[in-house]
Amino acid sequence: MTSKFRGWPTRVVVTLLYLFLLAPILMVLVISFDAQSTMSFPPRGFTFQWYERLAQNAEFIHGFQVSAVVGVGVALLALLIGVPVAIALTRHEFRFREVMSGFFLSPLMVPAIVLGLALLLVLAPLKITGTYGGLIVAHLAITVPYVVRTTSMSLMTMNRSCEEAARTLGASPWRTFTRVTLPLIAPGVLAGGVIAFLISFDEAVISLFVVGPQATTLPVEIFHYVESRTDPQIAALSVVLIAISVLFMVIIERAAGLKKVLR
Amino acid sequence: MSAKTRSARLTVLGLTVPGLLGLAVSFVLPLAWLLRMSFNRGDSTGYIEETFTLDSYAQFVGDSYYWDMAWETTLLGLGVTVLTIVVSYPIALFLVRTESRFKGILVALAVAPLLTSSVVRTYGWLVLLGNQGVVNQALMGAGLVDQPLALINNRIGVYIALVEIMMPYMILCLLAGFGRFNQELEHAAQSLGANRWRTFWRIVWPLSMPGVLTGALLVFVLTISSFVTPRLVGGGKVFYLATEIYDQATATLNWPFAAAIAFILLALFAVVIVIYQRALRRIEAQ
Numbered sequence A: 001m002t003s004k005f006r007g008w009p010t011r012v013v014v015t016l017l018y019l020f021l022l023a024p025i026l027m028v029l030v031i032s033f034d035a036q037s038t039m040s041f042p043p044r045g046f047t048f049q050w051y052e053r054l055a056q057n058a059e060f061i062h063g064f065q066v067s068a069v070v071g072v073g074v075a076l077l078a079l080l081i082g083v084p085v086a087i088a089l090t091r092h093e094f095r096f097r098e099v100m101s102g103f104f105l106s107p108l109m110v111p112a113i114v115l116g117l118a119l120l121l122v123l124a125p126l127k128i129t130g131t132y133g134g135l136i137v138a139h140l141a142i143t144v145p146y147v148v149r150t151t152s153m154s155l156m157t158m159n160r161s162c163e164e165a166a167r168t169l170g171a172s173p174w175r176t177f178t179r180v181t182l183p184l185i186a187p188g189v190l191a192g193g194v195i196a197f198l199i200s201f202d203e204a205v206i207s208l209f210v211v212g213p214q215a216t217t218l219p220v221e222i223f224h225y226v227e228s229r230t231d232p233q234i235a236a237l238s239v240v241l242i243a244i245s246v247l248f249m250v251i252i253e254r255a256a257g258l259k260k261v262l263r
Numbered sequence B: 001m002s003a004k005t006r007s008a009r010l011t012v013l014g015l016t017v018p019g020l021l022g023l024a025v026s027f028v029l030p031l032a033w034l035l036r037m038s039f040n041r042g043d044s045t046g047y048i049e050e051t052f053t054l055d056s057y058a059q060f061v062g063d064s065y066y067w068d069m070a071w072e073t074t075l076l077g078l079g080v081t082v083l084t085i086v087v088s089y090p091i092a093l094f095l096v097r098t099e100s101r102f103k104g105i106l107v108a109l110a111v112a113p114l115l116t117s118s119v120v121r122t123y124g125w126l127v128l129l130g131n132q133g134v135v136n137q138a139l140m141g142a143g144l145v146d147q148p149l150a151l152i153n154n155r156i157g158v159y160i161a162l163v164e165i166m167m168p169y170m171i172l173c174l175l176a177g178f179g180r181f182n183q184e185l186e187h188a189a190q191s192l193g194a195n196r197w198r199t200f201w202r203i204v205w206p207l208s209m210p211g212v213l214t215g216a217l218l219v220f221v222l223t224i225s226s227f228v229t230p231r232l233v234g235g236g237k238v239f240y241l242a243t244e245i246y247d248q249a250t251a252t253l254n255w256p257f258a259a260a261i262a263f264i265l266l267a268l269f270a271v272v273i274v275i276y277q278r279a280l281r282r283i284e285a286q
Helices: A008-031 A049-056 A058-091 A097-103 A112-123 A132-157 A161-168 A173-202 A205-210 A218-228 A233-262 B003-037 B055-061 B064-097 B103-115 B118-129 B134-141 B155-180 B183-191 B196-224 B228-234 B241-250 B255-285
Strands: none
Touching: A008 A233, A008 B064, A008 B103, A008 B118, A008 B155, A049 A058, A049 A233, A058 A097, A058 A132, A058 A173, A058 A218, A058 B003, A112 A132, A112 A205, A112 B003, A112 B241, A112 B255, A132 A173, A132 A205, A132 B003, A161 A173, A173 A218, A173 A233, A205 A218, A205 B241, A218 A233, A218 B118, A218 B228, A233 B103, A233 B118, B003 B255, B055 B064, B055 B255, B064 B103, B064 B155, B064 B196, B064 B241, B064 B255, B103 B155, B118 B134, B118 B155, B118 B228, B155 B196, B155 B228, B183 B196, B196 B255, B228 B241, B241 B255
């Protein structure tokens, strides 16, 4: 039976579908080393010039800095307010717990285009569009749910006997948390922080509404660049960004692997 | 109230207040403000009159241009969802069944595109589908067409690019849904004389329905709210609700109208979620 399904028609279909799925990424990879500057195929020669130009593109470098600073700020703030929420949701019984749990996931149900417009209407009169603070506020709602989710999962799956032992031996709740619980849930917290950073770093639609001349994030710079021209510099930049994402995923994977060791 | 429950309540309050404040500022207040804005009166000069009127909604409902736009948006959502199921299902089924030692890598490859932002993948599609792109070069090289086909700056390109962008989400949902799938059932059906076609439609497809439905909801919702791909591949020449919200907010500066369209989009969301829950209940009842 399995041998029947391993027949060549299945293989051909699945291979073609994989090719379709990976086509844009493969294309970006090839084009980034292409010697010609128009969007055409096949490539005519190999060059690093797009990577070199990238290193001199002041807009992209500034965008990268803005995105990195905002991403780190969002990740830290999301952890600061998300981790306590996860503790309350998993370690305490209270009325409205289900409601609150739903509330902290609800920002993911609202389309980015709607949230972006809503944030513009609030941030523009306060004159904080195009500032780091404004961008961090704008990215907060869509990142907190991930922190709450990953931290809650760690809290639910960890072994609680160590916590109980620490409490029995007279440690205060705060000391128990910092010395016992936090190290045990660190992988989940770290994963939440990294996901928050990545979401913020990649976010384009909400940012489009709230960026300004002083602070424009990298995805917005890319969006405007692609809107007007399509030279391979964008491809080179994409390859760099993909490499960074892969690096981060390896970190998450290590963290998840760490969890198994700790358990 | 005992001292103990009071202190427990204070603890919960202390733990959740920062989070509640954070979401209030970044989520609840903006949406409430957006709703209020949709009842103001605005015009294309950027002037906003503080009032309480349904003018913006009436402007949308009273103009067949916007009805067409809402219809095209719904059609895009449905079309992309169906096509995404068609191209994702074989991959998901293959991944569930395969005993290849490369299975882990193949699963990773199927969801790897999620690591790249949709702006980047949209750029990839612009290069692929352009007049000088791979697709047109191949078609002309094979002598199938004389002139390059127009695959970007129109709706065709938007469909193609969105289907690919949505595939990893669909594959993930299908893989999760196949959890209940058991090859023994297939074997049983076949040993009882069912052919492969019949086995698929009677056994495999119904068992995968929960995954298909979850994926369909996710893809539909992501598609009708997507902005970057319709804008870049559509080249500003095709219009959907999401692109119109952006244009009204940033180019026309009619914020009340943009806000009204945003809530019409949310209403479309609500309708789809209700349909989804009905369908899910019906399937679970079977």
